[in-house]
Amino acid sequence: MHRLEAAMRSMAEPAVEKIAEEEHSDPFKVLVATMLSAQTRDPVTFEASNRLFARAGTPREMVRLRVSTIETLIYPVSFYRHKAQHVRQTCRLLLDRYGGRVPTTMPELLTLPGVGRKTANLVLIVALGSEDNICVDTHVHRISNRLGWVETRTPEETEQALYQVAARRWWPQINLYLVTWGQNVCKPVYPTCGRCAIAALCPRIGVAKVGT
Ligand code: SF4
Structure with a gap:
């Protein structure tokens, strides 16, 4: 993070x-x-x-x-x-x-x-400034699975799984960070893993082809 x-x-x-x-x-x-x-x-x-x-x-x-x-x-x-x-x-x-x-x-x-x-x-x-919630959209769901943080099939499952594995201090930021990453780097198809700042930490689960 x-x-x-x-x-x-x-x-x-x-x-x-x-x-x-x-x-x-x-x-x-x-x-x-x-x-x-x-x-x-x-x-x-x-x-x-x-x-x-x-x-x-x-x-x-x-x-x-x-x-x-x-x-x-x-x-x-x-x-x-x-x-x-x-x-x-x-x-x-x-x-x-x-x-x-x-x-x-x-x-x-x-x-x-x-x-x-x-x-x-x-x-x-x-x-409303809540620090008790994690917002999971399609980007958060996809990237959390690629990173191996969770192993889930739906955004709803991902939200519940993230409450178990993510450090609480990051809960409010997870959406902002992963949506920004998903729009710019870790795109749905052809993620640009070669230019990714967290590539060394990522097992790239389910990523078949990468972009340049
Ligand atoms: S290394 Fe690739 S799959 Fe992993 S977070 Fe970066 S862009 Fe996404």
């Missing part, structure tokens, strides 16, 4: 962290940006989030928008139609059940439409 920390200083931050920084860790904006980010490239997530927040920066402003308007604003994020519906439904629930605030516990976050463990964990870590 120390080597990753040093090596990634020159790399761009993932979109959600960038938005959190620009928006002073506003939990609502971190939540919505994370919902938009699923299976979407970071630059697209970043631009779409900013277009949406320019029109609606609070749940109350968001429910005043039609779903079709949200769709137009967030296009071309993946599944933009579903995500537009989920964002609006979530904002309705935030207003009806939580006084317009983002709830601060995992069970409450999981009641929101379109919010799974990955989104909930990221909101808890990035916006």
